[in-house]
Amino acid sequence: MLVDRDWKKKNVINELTAISKLNNNPIANWDTRFETGTKTALLHPFSPIVVAADENERIRVWNYEEGTLLNGFDNHDFPDKGISKLCLVNELDDSLLLVASCDGSVRIWKNYATKGKQKLVTAFSSIQGHKPGARDLNAVVDWQQQSGCLYASGEVSTVSLWDLEKEQLVRSIPSESECGVTALSASQVHGSQLVAGFADGSLRLYDVRSPEPLVLATRPHQKVERVVGLSFQPGLDPSKVASCNLSLNCQVFFSSLSLSQGQYLFLFLFQVVSASQAGDIQFLDLRTSRDTYLTIDAHRGSLTALAVHRHAPIIASGSAKQLIKVFSLEGEQLGRILYYPSFMGQKIGSVSCLAFHPYQVLLAAGAVDSLVSVYTHDNSPAR
Numbered sequence: 001m002l003v004d005r006d007w008k009k010k011n012v013i014n015e016l017t018a019i020s021k022l023n024n025n026p027i028a029n030w031d032t033r034f035e036t037g038t039k040t041a042l043l044h045p046f047s048p049i050v051v052a053a054d055e056n057e058r059i060r061v062w063n064y065e066e067g068t069l070l071n072g073f074d075n076h077d078f079p080d081k082g083i084s085k086l087c088l089v090n091e092l093d094d095s096l097l098l099v100a101s102c103d104g105s106v107r108i109w110k111n112y113a114t115k116g117k118q119k120l121v122t123a124f125s126s127i128q129g130h131k132p133g134a135r136d137l138n139a140v141v142d143w144q145q146q147s148g149c150l151y152a153s154g155e156v157s158t159v160s161l162w163d164l165e166k167e168q169l170v171r172s173i174p175s176e177s178e179c180g181v182t183a184l185s186a187s188q189v190h191g192s193q194l195v196a197g198f199a200d201g202s203l204r205l206y207d208v209r210s211p212e213p214l215v216l217a218t219r220p221h222q223k224v225e226r227v228v229g230l231s232f233q234p235g236l237d238p239s240k241v242a243s244c245n246l247s248l249n250c251q252v253f254f255s256s257l258s259l260s261q262g263q264y265l266f267l268f269l270f271q272v273v274s275a276s277q278a279g280d281i282q283f284l285d286l287r288t289s290r291d292t293y294l295t296i297d298a299h300r301g302s303l304t305a306l307a308v309h310r311h312a313p314i315i316a317s318g319s320a321k322q323l324i325k326v327f328s329l330e331g332e333q334l335g336r337i338l339y340y341p342s343f344m345g346q347k348i349g350s351v352s353c354l355a356f357h358p359y360q361v362l363l364a365a366g367a368v369d370s371l372v373s374v375y376t377h378d379n380s381p382a383r
Contacts, residue, residue, distance in 0.1 A: 022316075022326050022335050022363055026373035028064035037349070038366030042086045043357040043374070044095070049113055050364050051097065052372050053083040059099065061113045064374050071115045075099050075107055076123075087143040087150075089164065091358075096121060104128070104139040104152065108164075122167060126152035127160050142194075144186035149208075151194055153181035159196060161208055173206055173213045182226040185272075188310065189232070197227025201276050205286055220274055220282035220292045229306030233271040233283075233329060234313055273315055273329075275306035281317060283329070294331050299323070307354035307363065316363055318351025324365055337365070337375065348373070 032038055034054035041052040048065035057075040062068070075083065087098040089108065097112040104127040111117040127139055139154040149170070150162040158172040159181065175181060175196065183197035192209040201221030206213040221227070270286035279299035282292040298317045305318035313329040324337035338347060349367030356363055361377040 022314075022337070022361065022375045022377055026375045027362075028067065028374040030062050030064065030067075030372045032060050032062075032366075032370050032372055034058060034060075034370045037368035037370050038352055038372055039083050040086050040353045040355075041364045041366045041372055042088065042355050043362055043364050044088070044113075045091050045358045047113075050372060050374060051086055051112070052364075052366060053086060053099065054370075055082045057081060057083050057099075057101065059083075059086075059097075059112070062372075070113050071118060073112075073118050075101070076105075081105065084139050085141050087141070089143060089145075091145065098143060098150070100126070100139060100141040100152070102137065102139055102154075104137050104154065106141070106150065106152070124162075124167065126150065126162060127154055127156050127158075129156055138180060138182070140181055140184050142184040142186045144188065144191065146188060147186075147191040149186070149191075151184050151186055153184060153196065155180040159184070159194065159206065171208065173208060176204060176214050176217065177202065183228065183230050183274075185231045187232045193232075195230060195232065195272055197230045197274055199226040200224050201227060201278075203227065203230065203272070203274055203284070205270070205272075216286050218284070218286070218291075220284055221276040221278060221280060223276065223278040223280075225276045225278040228275050228277050228303055229308075230272060230274040231306070231308035233273055234309055234311050273306070273308050275303055275317055277301075277303055279303045279319075281306070281315070281327070283331075296327055296331050298325055298327070305351050305354040307356045309356045309361070310358045312356075312361055314356075314361070316354050316356070318354050318365065320350045322347045322350055322367075324348070324351055324354070324363075326363075 032052050036055035038052050039055050043050055048063055050064050051061050053059045061071040063070055082102040084100045084102045089096040089098050097109045099107050104125050106126045107123045108121045109118050110121050111119055137154045141152045143150050148165050150164055153159040161171040163170050177198050179199040181196045182199050185195050187193035192207050194206045196204050202219040205216040207215050272284045275281045279301050281296040281298050283294035284292050299319040302320040304320050307316045316326045318324050326335040327333055349369030352368050353366040363375045366372045
């Protein structure tokens with residue numbers, strides 16, 4: 001089963017770059033019945049499953065092909081904390097659901113997609129302490145499968161690095177900023193790279209293995225608005241890098257560019273996409289300059305969500321003004337989503353979260369009206 005999944009993953013990655021546009025009509029709509037709307041969501045890589053959570057830490061798991069609710073449970077007995085992010089741990093095998101709360105608590109579940117069978121595997125507090133004057137921790141996290149590490153920060157002065165297998169805090173990295181961290185992205189290609197976005201619109205790149213981890217500090221966003229989301233741009237997958245080492249075709253390709261394999265990989269390590277609450281999306285190549293090389297004015301002062309596809313060259317942004325836009329990595333607008341498919345043409349709700357499928361061009365979108373929709377590309381058959 002693991003071999004089949006690995007083959008499917010590599011095969012899909014090879015086809016992704018040819019697909020870009022998303023339909024305005026979703027292949028599935030789901031009323032989560034969340035009283036506070038949908039806070040975060042994710043798409044399972046190998047099953048037609050979407051997992052969603054609300055501010056009250058209620059989690060629901062749904063099969064979007066069959067339109068059936070698979071499971072629903074409370075993350076814990078303190079619903080006032082609010083969920084920050086959902087992540088899948090060990091997605092290629094029997095995945096675990098990592099649920100991060102805004103107060104810094106992390107809980108990991110197994111059997112989360114089986115009704116009534118969910119079981120808590122472990123729980124811990126990922127960050128501690130407040131910045132002076134901060135009322136809440138507003139924790140943010142990101143999971144790095146390659147290294148087995150969870151990164152966590154928020155209204156604190158450090159970024160915490162956790163080894164999940166050992167359930168051990170490995171390192172606390174000074175954030176080197178007076179502002180709180182509002183977004184984190186760990187590189188899925190290079191196990192030591194991490195980029196953080198801050199409340200003042202600045203970014204910092206860290207090398208967590210270095211004695212002096214801060215590599216670069218820059219402020220790509222002109223307005224002093226928090227960074228809503230950021231991500232390394234789609235690049236080489238570790239499994240593809242390994243196969244390239246044995247491939248004559250790859251060697252010929254590198255030679256045609258007058259680049260070594262290491263230099264080719266290096267091209268992908270420092271390209272970052274960052275979105276500000278002010279509505280602008282900035283593209284940076286942190287190898288060459290602190291300045292942005294591309295700016296998209298996606299939304300005017302109302303950007304609430306950003307999603308960057310892990311492999312396909314597309315991104316999506318959402319707005320409090322009931323609008324989703326899809327762009328290429330060159331800044332071309334590929335599509336926009338405004339309405340639910342109905343006779344009355346009801347507008348979508350204020351967008352609260354966006355998440356791409358890692359190996360397909362599927363986009364899950366959550367809103368404050370409790371609906372979750374799944375969109376696909378133009379060439380996909382109806383389901």
